[in-house]
Amino acid sequence: xxxxxxxxxxxxxxxxxxxxxxxxxxxxxxxxxxxxxxxxxxxxxxxxxxxxxxxxxxxxxxxxxxxxxxxxxxxxxxxxxxxxxxxxxxxxxxxxxxxxxxxxxxxxxxxxxxxxxxxxxxxxxxxxxxxxxxxxxxxxxxxxxxxxxxxxxxxxxxxxxxxxxxxxxxxxxxxxxxxxxxxxxxxxxxxxxxxxxxxxxxxxxxxxxxxxxxxxxxxxxxxxxxxxxxxxxxxxxxx
Amino acid sequence: xxxxxxxxxxxxxxxxxxxxxxxxxxxxxxxxxxxxxxxxxxxxxxxxxxxxxxxxxxxxxxxxxxxxxxxxxxxxxxxxxxxxxxxxxxxxxxxxxxxxxxxxxxxxxxxxxxxxxxxxxxxxxxxxxxxxxxxxxxxxxxxxxxxxxxxxxxxxxxxxxxxxxxxx
Numbered sequence: 001x002x003x004x005x006x007x008x009x010x011x012x013x014x015x016x017x018x019x020x021x022x023x024x025x026x027x028x029x030x031x032x033x034x035x036x037x038x039x040x041x042x043x044x045x046x047x048x049x050x051x052x053x054x055x056x057x058x059x060x061x062x063x064x065x066x067x068x069x070x071x072x073x074x075x076x077x078x079x080x081x082x083x084x085x086x087x088x089x090x091x092x093x094x095x096x097x098x099x100x101x102x103x104x105x106x107x108x109x110x111x112x113x114x115x116x117x118x119x120x121x122x123x124x125x126x127x128x129x130x131x132x133x134x135x136x137x138x139x140x141x142x143x144x145x146x147x148x149x150x151x152x153x154x155x156x157x158x159x160x161x162x163x164x165x166x167x168x169x170x171x172x173x174x175x176x177x178x179x180x181x182x183x184x185x186x187x188x189x190x191x192x193x194x195x196x197x198x199x200x201x202x203x204x205x206x207x208x209x210x211x212x213x214x215x216x217x218x219x220x221x222x223x224x225x226x227x228x229x230x231x232x233x234x235x236x237x238x239x
Numbered sequence: 240x241x242x243x244x245x246x247x248x249x250x251x252x253x254x255x256x257x258x259x260x261x262x263x264x265x266x267x268x269x270x271x272x273x274x275x276x277x278x279x280x281x282x283x284x285x286x287x288x289x290x291x292x293x294x295x296x297x298x299x300x301x302x303x304x305x306x307x308x309x310x311x312x313x314x315x316x317x318x319x320x321x322x323x324x325x326x327x328x329x330x331x332x333x334x335x336x337x338x339x340x341x342x343x344x345x346x347x348x349x350x351x352x353x354x355x356x357x358x359x360x361x362x363x364x365x366x367x368x369x370x371x372x373x374x375x376x377x378x379x380x381x382x383x384x385x386x387x388x389x390x391x392x393x394x395x396x397x398x399x400x401x402x403x404x405x406x407x
Contacts (some may be wrong), residue, residue: 232348
């Protein structure tokens with residue numbers, strides 16, 4: 001079990017402590033926004049700041065070995081029993097909310113952050129939730145079980161496929177290859193649709209420009225993405 | 240290519256992507272076109288195999304690593320996938336510092352451009368996978384189904400495998 005405590009006096013906020021609403025989150029200490037927040041000390045903090053404070057406290061409170069093992073089991077089951085990120089996330093959310101004291105909002109907040117971190121979103125989600133439940137140790141363990149176990153299964157399938165001489169396997173694989181391209185193209189459109197809904201005109205220009213650059217120009221694709229990121233920071237940032 | 244060089248290449252590619260398959264165009268450019276140590280068919284195989292095994296979509300990188308450099312290559316793939324995940328917590332703190340708007344705009348730009356690159360790469364990979372007109376039909380129908388409905392990718396791969404058994 002875990003609970004929210006005040007960073008200043010270590011009391012529970014509803015047991016007479018009033019610091020919690022005035023507490024400056026660690027990330028804002030000494031910054032302009034931090035100084036501005038001190039000026040408006042009587043204003044309640046946004047929920048996300050409270051969640052952050054809660055995370056820092058919860059991390060140190062959840063270091064019990066049995067609890068860590070149990071949470072690690074949830075990460076292991078999510079990564080080894082489900083194909084794709086959506087199913088794994090749903091399973092993990094259910095288990096962590098039911099058995100580990102997280103709220104659905106906690107998991108959703110971590111999911112939202114994982115979407116804007118580079119790399120595999122699911123592993124970023126494991127790292128965020130692992131860090132929340134058991135600090136860096138559990139975060140690293142969660143990443144390890146989330147990547148090593150399914151990777152072992154994938155490599156095993158790859159080895160079996162490479163060594164197989166069966167014409168049946170070859171036929172099935174030829175169709176699976178076509179299915180893989182279908183999934184790849186479908187994933188591109190699925191990923192693009194919400195972005196175009198948020199930025200209809202500028203988004204379409206970005207997508208079209210990237211397609212044209214990749215199709216017609218002898219440019220490095222990494223450079224295309226770096227340019228798109230820089231341009232996006234200017235033209236696609238929320239107003 | 241050594242496992243270390245492969246790790247560095249995978250890491251560079253993974254750091255510039257925000258979804259599992261967004262790395263495919265960059266990996267194809269590097270491993271298939273520039274270095275010539277992977278074929279389009281092997282890349283298609285890696286995508287299909289990763290769809291048939293549990294875990295995130297980006298796991299195909301591990302299979303690519305295995306095809307290129309055996310088990311050390313696969314390990315390089317796992318490490319490259321795991322490394323950026325460690326950055327998730329510091330990035331979440333950065334978001335709370337007030338740079339969220341700029342970061343979100345940059346992410347959107349990269350995601351949209353990645354989608355464009357994925358479409359081009361998919362079109363370039365399709366001829367290798369469409370060995371008969373029926374395979375081409377599967378590619379088109381599967382892509383449309385996935386784009387327009389909430390069906391999970393595993394059903395497309397499962398249906399493809401069943402077709403492979405039935406139509407042989």
